[in-house]
Amino acid sequence: MPVYTLKINGKQFKADVVADTPLLWVLRDHLGLVGTKFGCGIAQCGACTVHLNGVAVKSCVLPVSSIKAAAITTIEGLSEKGDHPLQLAWDEIDVPQCGYCQAGQIMTAAALLKRKPHPGEEEIDSAMHGNICRCGAYHRIREAVKLASTKI
Amino acid sequence: MSNSNTTSRRDFLKLTSLTGGGLLLGFSWFSAEAETPVIIHNLPLGATKGFNSYLSISTDGIVTIFSPNPELGQNIMTSFPMIVAEELDADWTKVKVVQAPLDTKSFDRQLTGGSGAVPHSWKRLRTAGATARNMLIQAAAKQWEVAAEECTANNGFVIHAKSGRQLGFGELADQAATMPVPKEVKLKDRKDFKLIGTGVKNVANKDIVTGKGLFGMDVYRKGMLFAMIQRPDAFGTKIKSVDSAAAKAMPGIVDVVVFKNNVAVVGKSTWEVSKARKLLKIEYEKDGATESTADHTNIFTTLLDGGTPVVRRKNGDVEAAFKTAAKIIKSEYHGPFLSHAPMEPMNFFADVRPDGVELIGPTQTPGSARTATSKLLGIPEDKITLEITRLGGGFGRRLKFDYVVEAAELSGIIKAPVKLIWSREDDMMGGSYRPAVQYRFEAALDSSGNLVGYKCRGAGINAGNPVREDNFPSGAVEHLLIDTVEHKSPITTGAWRAPITNFLAFAEQAFLDEVANAAGKDPVQFRLDLLDKARKSPVGAIKYNIDRMENVIKMAAEKSGWGKKAGISQGFSVYFSHSSYVAQVCEVMMQAGKPVVKKIYAVSDCGQVINLSGARQQVMGGIVDGFGHAMYGKVTFKNGAAEQKNFNTYRLIRMKEIPQIETYFVDNGIDPTGLGEPALPPTGGAVANAIFKATGKRLKNQPFIDEEVFTTTP
Secondary structure, three states: OOEEEEEEOOEEEEEEOOOOOEHHHHHHHHOOOOOOOOOOOOOOOOOOEEEEOOEEEEHHHOEHHHOOOOEEEOHHHOOOOOOOHHHHHHHHOOOOOOOOOHHHHHHHHHHHHHHOOOOOHHHHHHHHHHOOOOOOOHHHHHHHHHHHHOOO | OEEEOOOOHHHHHHHHHHHHHOEEEEEOOOOOOOOOOEEOOOOOOOOOOOOOEEEEEOOOOOEEEEEOOOOOOOOHHHHHHHHHHHHHOOOHHHEEEEEOOOOOOOOOOOOOOOOOHHHHHHHHHHHHHHHHHHHHHHHHHHHHOOOHHHEEEEOOEEEEOOOOEEEEHHHHHHHHOOOOOOOOOOOOOHHHOOOOOOOOOOOOHHHHHOOOOOEHHHOOOOOOEEEEEEOOOEOOEEEEEEEOHHHHOOOOEEEEEEEOOEEEEEEOOHHHHHHHHOOOEEEEEEOOOOOOHHHHHHHHHHHHHHOOOEEEEEEOOHHHHHHOOOEEEEEEEEEOEEEOOOOOOOEEEEEEEOOEEEEEEOOOOHHHHHHHHHHHHOOOHHHEEEEEOEOOOOOOHHHOOHHHHHHHHHHHHHOOOEEEEOOHHHHHHHOOEEOOEEEEEEEEEOOOOOEEEEEEEEEEEOOOOOOOOOOOOOOOOOEEEEEEEEEOOOOOEOOOOOOOHHHHHHHHHHHHHHHHHHOOOOHHHHHHHHHHHHHHOOOOOOOOOHHHHHHHHHHHHHHHOOOOOOOOEEEEEEEEEOOEEEEEEEEEEEEOOEEEEEEEEEEEEOOOOOOHHHHHHHHHHHHHHHHHHHHHOOEOEEOOEEOOOOOOOOOOOOHHHOOEEEEEEOOOOOOOOOOOOOOOHHHHHHHHHHHHHHHOOOOOEOOHHHOHHHHOOO
16 A cells, blocks of 8 residues: 655654545544544535645545645644634634534634635635534534634 | 543543542432432442442542533533532532443433433432532531531632631542531522523533544544444345455455344455445345335325324314314324434444453443343343443434444454444434324314314324323313324334424424414414413313413513514414423515525523523524424435435535524523423424415425425525
8 A cells, every 4th residue: 555645733644545545534543633523424514624735625535645745734733722713712602512513613614714814604604504513503603703703 | 620521440440549538429419219428438430339429529629520421412511510519619610520431330310312311310419519518618617616507618618707717628628528428418599509500611612622532433442443334225125145255355354244134344444444345245135115205105194094093192072072163174294204313423332352341432322232232242231341432413313222232243243342333324324213204183163263172193104102192282172182003114213302292393383373373363372372271171181381381482472572573474383392391483584585584582491591501502403403304304215225315415404594593591490301302392383383474385294495385486
């Protein structure tokens, strides 16, 4: 099997996996980065969202062989101390219920705020459309994104 | 405050011995027969029945509380400890919550379901906290040589106001452990509550937002193998032959094992296993009925017309009432199968070794899962440990422990530690569904528009009893008949958040709206009149409390400005479930000729609210859940196989589709009743009734999105 060198959260990792392995499973099964979640496997729920060169992507359909030198950020690397404005806002607004989808929600929101630091409600809704929260915590997710946008 | 989600038995013992220097109080967190707490000095877990659910205070002032119930988003890991900390007068920032493993000797009702945990444990938890507070006060009084009555506790300190002295709980912990355990303690007056009723943040927030491995899916062990199981695509079929040669030849594959109706592919990584399973060549043969949704439609008609019903409730002379009625209203409502679809797919870790079995993962029913594993493997329960991880949602799916037993059986066969993972497709096609149901209602009105006769026949596919016969409007109708018919199908069904009432409430509340409309009465006043009748001249026994239901109805009408808004169509609904009462008003506006649900008001009476932040989450989440599934949810079948296999065809509600929600709670000081489910049932009815008001079209089938109001272009 080929060995892939990946730049994740500012560090270099090596993974010895088959070429079509989705990044999600490289992160989880091979590199011990379990914050990125498996929800559907077909890019429909957003639980697996990570950043590729700062852009939100669904890692469950991203083959490791396609990544090459691109910089990957996962929830574990979003901030050093867990104090990204979104992470703080998620606690402040008390967003999580079961919590399973939240890493993906935060990563999608982080990419949005990077691109558009002060989005309107429709822009938030539209950016977050690919992330399902089965507990229905959408009101608070939206509120937390708004709060974080005032702190950036 | 901090949170550590799971702890192995070894860690647990280490932790208890660490606190050996302080006060370790065993109390009857759950056990009904045990009433008095005792002090325990480093007793191993499970040594004294009834007295070993732990609250400990270490000499550094940290209060550790073990949370026994599985956490799936209902926020039990925060609300349980809040109750203890309230009566203890602890400093919440020094409270540490630890998920306890399965321990049937220490805990009873160590499960999540039925919105029952807080009502069950309310008094026990308060007594535990108050007992520890009493002992800390005794210890301080002794040290200061003053009367205990002169001392008070506040925010982690015992205070002697007269002399201005104070000591921290940590400083007192050692001595408190030598004080006599009070037989009776005085619980706080609710006006003195400082924590209970306030909004306290989820103790796991920090771990969740930083991506810590809290869930079953996150369990990785050295030497662990990965497995997925190919189950029959269609219900009513079984394996005829298996050719696994191609799958076995794939890289990373360790074995392919056939057991029962399962073909398990075992390998070294999830991806390799999921690729290899696609190469399995399995032939299936018929083993029962392979039903399609079209068959179910016919089955419902046959059952409702000519089935042999089970009578659930009968009052008066129904036939006579309908014969003499001034007006009769008839209607049918249909609810489809639904998938539970928790975000974390099913999974479990199992390691079956000669010396015992280790199980780790997400389950709502750890006790039953272990018992079933024990029976299957022939290994006594005391040789099986079960560690409860955080659950990435449940909604009833994880009340079933099929995936736990599968993992254990597989580990026993391959003699290796294994994590069994279900794909989303596996969960949607082969798991468990909300039963499909159909209701036929008939109402008889007298010449004044009074409801004098009422019939409801509930038909279900593997639904058990699909009615709640002693619920409203029973008790308020002189002549009433509620009966049920059932079809047994190979399609597996199970409890789905707010079992039965998740659809029944919609059907009943929408039908009552039809009746009110036919009687020419305001839907709110119509319900209040029925409640008045149930109070003044009750017909038979009822399970709901008339005053509490009446109160939420009136409050919801007031908060929503019922009937007073121009340009907005309002719909009303109220429901009693899990001992709580929720009334909702939905507001609809027409946009581009289509009804748009703008806002839902909810008034909940769940007795004393524990955590206002968590309570709002349950109500808002319940409404989003109820609205989303009423609008979009369905699983249909073709020749025994589910036609919706993943989120591309099984539609779940997304952010841009949610209405505004306003939540209110009744402050009545009644002991807490359930809240994880009761906000969901009323939503479908409120929405359908508002859409009727706006369009004149009555929605009778779910999902609403398939109904004419939404499918036709204006």
